Amino acid sequence: MSDADDTPGTAPRSRTALVTGASSGIGEEFARRLAQRGYALVLVARRAALLEEIAEEIRETYGTTVEALPADLGTREGVAEVAGRLSADGRGDAAPIDLLVNNAGRGDGGAFATQDPAEIDAMIDLNVRAVLQLTRAVLPVQIARREAGETGRVGVINVSSLAGEPVVNPGGSVYGGGKKFVTLWSESVAAEVRGKGVRVTVVLPGFVRTDMTRAVQERGLPEFAFVSRAQVVRDSLRAWSAGRSHVVPGAQYKTADGLLRLLPRSVVRALGGRLG
Template sequence: MTITFRGTTALITGASAGLGTEFADQFARRGADVVLVARRADRLEEIAAEVRSRHGVSAHVVPLDLTEPGAVATLADELEGRGIRVDHVVNNAGFGMKGAFAEADAERIDALVQLNVAVLTSLTRAFLPALVARGSGTVINIASTAAFQPLASMAIYGASKAYVLSFTEALAHEVRPQGVTVLAVCPGATATEFFDVVGDARAAVGAMQTPTQVVDAAFRALARRKPPYSIVSGVQNKTGAVIVGLVPRRARVALTAGLLER
């Protein structure tokens, strides 16, 4: 199956920084128009201007807090109103938090689950039927190497990414016969604003990759004749994920807790 990018439109959440900005640039480089969603309108406008001038595609900006009630419907209505048809969905917006669950801010926990889990699911549900009907298109969901084991001190984040990986692989299998490609991308530590938001550099475990390395790996996977349902970006991260799978389940928590508190 060859995925077409030229003349299509990619919707990218969390496009104002990090992996989302890189996805926008790489979709545009392949000839796709882009729709950029995040809260910081000024950053989105700057990125859109850069993408347009560099790649000669259309770049649409939709400033939105995706954790607001009804945000996914608002986004879908906005795109319909502007006559924008989406062919590729990148569910990338997400954040992490670190610290003892019992002491964590309750509203922040709710926002994390809302953004990393609920919004990703609703957005996929909102745009997938059109892709299935057309028998083409892609959904890329950003999971993490955090998905492979429970993470004491990042319990909600790890669990949210385990959900993303499980959901995405299952969905990939469901819709592959209908011509839609669904891919979970599992980056390890990547040099973005992620760790500033987490507020604890110890959350970065292993060698740091660049957003370009992660997004290159995603597009390489999509270029395969039969794209995998998920990928881990980077050799060291892949090896880590395999090793964790060999460790008895209970020991996995202790192992990763040690790494996060080092």
């Protein structure tokens, strides 16, 4: 993406993005940055009152259309409701979705043998199953639109995590394992749809200053260990616009990711054990 693409108003007003987990953190940042670029928005989150508050603020600030869609993506009903919105093909009242941002997630930790089975299921439902089902809902519509001759960028951004790359993750095995799945699956889907004019990008942030990482922040990690939400979103949109299937935001994490991949697996396991 060129610098010009990173300025307000560069996306056509007809473009619509749906962002999950949009009431805070990275999801809210995605919503604001896309609105700045002229996208109409469909914002999804569990907290209806907060979601509507953010939607109204974005409408007033950026003058774009914002639809608030409260839904719990940890439930089948919530996923089905959002999937129905993603299936809109533009022939009805609802605009088709040009960009789906799968950002909603949860990061419950703890030793696997003592984790609550219900909490494990809930994390898998939100971090993995919802991402698959929502992507499955939107891709056929996007592919059909491209086959019908529509132009413009369409596709999906999946927010994964470096927690699954490439170190082992004691105390976060379900979270890290789920994110590893999302990363590999996303890259496979990206290869499947690349020739159809649809872009799928998976984003692997390290530590980001959000409510979800508050416990990590309280450990007193140095400032350089964190990347900003703005940088994560900026790097993600640039990678997606350029048709890249994989991006690691932040120079420090790009470097660490590359170095870890060169180490023997035994060293990686030992390092992961110490970090855990």
